Amino acid sequence: MNKYPTAPESDVVVSCRVRLARNYSDIPFAAKMEDAHAKETVSRAVKSIQNANMLSMYRLFPMNEMSETERKILVEKHLVSLDLISNKVHGAAIISTGETVSIMVNEEDHLRIQGFLPGLQLEKAAQLAFHADDVLSKNAPIAFDSKWGYLTACPTNAGTGLRASALVHLPAITIMKKMGAVIQAFGKIGFTVRGLYGEGTEAEGNLYQLSNQTAMGRSEEDVIRSLIDACEQVAEQEREARKNLIEHDQDAFIDKMMRSVGILLNARLLDEKEFMRLMSDVRLAAGVGIINAPISAIDELITKMQPASLSSLAEAPLNARDLMLLRASEVRLSLSTLIKDNDTFISEEIK
């Protein structure tokens, strides 16, 4: 039903990521690292990229040279973890210009190599990560044990060192109170469901992260294949739930979605939680074809309106109230250009 398929399954799957945990065998692991070691991991990673003649494709983000806002923007874009930005002295990120590869240096492991793509493109995201892994491992001693596989700071990551994850938008399953069953089903096949920014965070805007629980006992291909299958299944369940909601009471469904659109287009004060709740309706409305707006643009708007990204739009630091005002004014502007000819669209496509 999506008129603008920007990425496969993007009506449900926002983005996907494959992350590889790697450590240099000749440098102590994080817990026993000294300053010189931490500096060495960063310079070694940069050198590997230089040796591969790929420096122009990447940009280095040393945490200690960035403001708190700049660091948080990387988290809001899902390019780095909260753990990385808490390592303000030695943490660094090496991010590709297209933001499809991000290498976190001195997070829990020496290297956390990540490949990202919008929608459900886990195999391609894996290729991105493995290609970067090849570059970083070339002529560098990586901690690997023939019995245990890749060695990592935390044993849950040992083995393949791989975590595959997908950010999925499940508003209809949530409305129908079926998230409990989904989480249980995912648990049975070795996957876990987390909030928007990973472990211990909330599922704001009905956005959930699916990822494998352990990195041992299953091959990389197997984990990625299983997550693709699971994502396709949950996407089908979500579409079925959306269809049921619409069939149950189409007018009430459209009414709810369009009221959220109306508030976003007119409010003068928007806090983060309300914004996420309303944008979830907008994303759902676009997903089922109630409004005529590209999903990729909606996802971009969601990211841009997070607190740090929003703050960066202003010249001066903003208090909570100023953020609410700025968010509302930016959303009015962006959303009104995004959404077009809705009445026409509804009458032709749905009614």
Next chain:
Amino acid sequence: MNKYPTAPESDVVVSCRVRLARNYSDIPFAAKMEDAHAKETVSRAVKSIQNANMLSMYRLFPMNEMSETERKILVEKHLVSLDLISNKVHGAAIISTGETVSIMVNEEDHLRIQGFLPGLQLEKAAQLAFHADDVLSKNAPIAFDSKWGYLTACPTNAGTGLRASALVHLPAITIMKKMGAVIQAFGKIGFTVRGLYGEGTEAEGNLYQLSNQTAMGRSEEDVIRSLIDACEQVAEQEREARKNLIEHDQDAFIDKMMRSVGILLNARLLDEKEFMRLMSDVRLAAGVGIINAPISAIDELITKMQPASLSSLAEAPLNARDLMLLRASEVRLSLSTLIKDNDTFISEEIK
């Protein structure tokens, strides 16, 4: 602050009315009336208008020739009372083409002669009523006692037979929980506060009817002058309350108003109560200059969206759900053409 002053004080005073109760002295009063009497009052009233060569300026609405919907539309336009339309056999209304004069025949009294105008124009409304009274009384014996004045079915109307009333929009006073004090103050000077459709009805949309309690002991001029003064005072209080609300938190105030606008412009289902609540915000927003829409058009929309008026738009009878759908769709259409260039307007006039 109102950019489109369609009628005096119309930012607060929606409309005003002067009503005169009259009875023919040679026909039994309502309680003792027989069929022939009731027919005689109607034909006599029509004849008086004919004798004055004014038939082309009026239209006769006999209740027994109208559908329930048609009868209710007259109530929603405030042209006739609920009491009149409950007299389905003999009740009639004689209404001027401009809908500024409405003569109810066989309501509680033989004749209830009403003059209506938008905004606060009570003296002109009184002129309209007294002129119609002259026409109807010419060569007809009207029940009048030199001690008691005009005689009426209910003693509260005896004397002048005059009730002056004003429909006022008091959202800010209501929000600030000062309606109790206003009602008390009006009571002290002999005025009473009622809901939108008169006695025992609710003040939907923060709309209240102010009127004199008795018709004896005070001259017509005195009652009208007092109500004008009272309306001017309450209008000033309301404007002061609006100013206080805006000064207290302008962004929160505009936010609340514009959210209501946004919901009205986008909802697909609107029940009557919610519609009235949201339109009260729209009327307030227009009154203080937050939105650029003529108040007279807003008042017209409020009337047009009442259940019977709305039903008449459809070919077939509508159930409650259909009414909600039709109301939402009509409001989207009307309001979007009414409201223009809001952001610009706000930045120039208020901010």
